[in-house]
Amino acid sequence: MRSLIDIKELSLKELDSLIDTALDIIENPQKYSEKCKGKKLATLFFEPSTRTRLSFEAAMYELGGNVLGFSEASSSSSAKGESVADTAKMISCYADIIAMRHPKEGAPLVASMNATIPVVNAGDGGHNHPTQTLADLLTIKRKKGRFNNLTIGLCGDLKFGRTVHSLIAAMSRYEGVKFVLISPEELRIPSYVKTDVLDKCGIEYVETKDLCGAMPELDILYMTRIQKERFFNEEDYLRLKDSYILDPQKLENAKKDLCIMHPLPRVNEISVKVDSDPRACYFEQALNGKYMRMALILMLLGIK
Ligand code: CP
Numbered sequence: 054m055r056s057l058i059d060i061k062e063l064s065l066k067e068l069d070s071l072i073d074t075a076l077d078i079i080e081n082p083q084k085y086s087e088k089c090k091g092k093k094l095a096t097l098f099f100e101p102s103t104r105t106r107l108s109f110e111a112a113m114y115e116l117g118g119n120v121l122g123f124s125e126a127s128s129s130s131s132a133k134g135e136s137v138a139d140t141a142k143m144i145s146c147y148a149d150i151i152a153m154r155h156p157k158e159g160a161p162l163v164a165s166m167n168a169t170i171p172v173v174n175a176g177d178g179g180h181n182h183p184t185q186t187l188a189d190l191l192t193i194k195r196k197k198g199r200f201n202n203l204t205i206g207l208c209g210d211l212k213f214g215r216t217v218h219s220l221i222a223a224m225s226r227y228e229g230v231k232f233v234l235i236s237p238e239e240l241r242i243p244s245y246v247k248t249d250v251l252d253k254c255g256i257e258y259v260e261t262k263d264l265c266g267a268m269p270e271l272d273i274l275y276m277t278r279i280q281k282e283r284f285f286n287e288e289d290y291l292r293l294k295d296s297y298i299l300d301p302q303k304l305e306n307a308k309k310d311l312c313i314m315h316p317l318p319r320v321n322e323i324s325v326k327v328d329s330d331p332r333a334c335y336f337e338q339a340l341n342g343k344y345m346r347m348a349l350i351l352m353l354l355g356i357k
Contacts, residue, residue, distance in 0.1 A: 055353055056165035056172040060183040060223045067352075068190060068223070074348035075191050075341070082115065085347065088356050089118030095148035096122035097140065097164075098175070099131065099155045104317060104339050105175045105184065109152045112346040121148060141168040150353055152184075152346075156282075171353040179213035179283055185316050186219040187349060188342030189275075192334055195341070196312045197272065202229035204270050208297050209235075209277035209322055211242040216316040217277060218246055225254040232258040233267045237296045239289065240279070264297050269306045274299070276315045276322050300324040307332070314338055 057063070063071070078085050094113040098106050102124070110120045123129045131140060137155065141164035144151055151168060153161045154175040161174035176182040193200060205224060207217050211234055221242075224230050232251070234242050241260060251258050261267055268274070276299055284290040298321055299313070315323055315335040327333050351357075 054169070054171060056161075056168075056174075057183055057349065057353065058162045058165055058172070058174045059181055060186045060219045063183075065226060068187075071187060071345060071348045071352060072191055072194055074351065075344035078344050078347050085116055085351075087117040088351060089113060089116035089354065092116075092118040092150070092354060093148040094118060094120050094122075094350065095144045095151045096120060096124070096175075097129070097144065097151060097153045097155075098122070098124045099126040099129075099153075099160070100176065101125070102154055102175070104342060105154060105182075106152070108339070108343040109173075109175065109184075109346050112343050112350055115343075116347055116350060118149075118350075122152075137163045138167040140164070141172065145169040150350060173349065173353070176215055178215070179218075179280075180215050181219045181222075182215040182316070183219050184342065184346055184349065185216045186223045187345035188338055189216070189220050189314065189316070190223060191341040191345050192314060192338040193273065193312065195337075196334055197310075200224065200227040200230070203227075203272045204231045204233065205273045205275060206233040206235055206264075206267050206271040207242075207275045207277070208264055208299075210240045210279045210283070211236040211277070212240040213280055213283035214277045217242070217275070220275065221246060222250050225250050225256045230256060232256065233271065234258055234260045235262065235264050235267055235297070236260075237262060237293055239293060240296075264299075265303055265306070268303065269308070271311060272308065273312045273314060274307070276313070276319070278315075278318065278320055278322055295321055297322055298324060299327055301326050301330065304330065304332070 158178040158180035165172035
């Protein structure tokens with residue numbers, strides 16, 4: 054029985070296999086429509102979500118399975134003080150696989166240590182978001198056709214941005230990848246990501262506050278939201294929230310084949326005027342998340 058807590062748990066071969074399955078699902082959806090017949094996915098969301106929860110649910114329905122769960126902590130017995138460990142043990146009696154989002158870093162790992170069914174980390178605090186990275190990887194594969202030799206700009210909240218931490222972990226395993234880390238001073242990438250991932254993998258990176266200065270060299274621009282819910286102090290959030298707003302003018306010096314990504318939700322950080330730019334990939338990226346979650350469910354349930 055296998056869970057997915059951190060993207061690094063998947064080998065490059067397994068990532069390729071998940072991408073191949075997702076591409077096959079896109080081409081042949083009918084072939085997969087009963088693969089999970091009789092199986093149940095439990096979505097345990099202790100934090101708000103639109104894409105991750107609903108794409109997991111859509112994924113299971115499109116595989117012919119069923120879904121149960123809750124979308125807020127207040128409607129579960131955690132509101133009465135039940136632990137994550139006990140919750141995981143209980144849900145193992147009712148479902149075949151769990152997708153869990155939790156504001157506390159490490160909560161899905163605790164769940165996986167106590168469940169008797171696979172647990173997927175659907176985002177834990179400011180730590181990791183491996184299935185968002187699966188969506189990101191399929192988007193990069195479909196748009197750029199490769200993972201090697203790409204310069205990736207990550208912009209916004211690099212400190213608490215779990216999608217950024219997981220994407221760096223995944224892309225640092227490919228040859229010739231370079232990161233441009235664009236953020237305000239207060240939201241720079243945590244030092245553990247630099248030492249444990251970037252330095253360990255010998256990855257080239259630069260840190261800057263200047264989005265426009267970095268723009269011409271980027272193959273991928275990954276924008277992120279300044280996350281109000283991760284700040285302890287409203288004053289700091291208000292000061293930093295509009296640090297970066299991508300608009301058509303800022304894209305004037307960008308490559309013609311730039312891929313503009315964002316895990317969504319966005320607030321102000323990408324102007325809606327950018328949505329019609331053919332380089333905007335963020336809505337397609339969210340759709341790709343459904344296909345990759347379908348592939349992941351099949352893999353973790355051991356269904357060919
Ligand atoms: N990208 C992402 O995790 O979106 P949600 O918070 O809507 O699930």
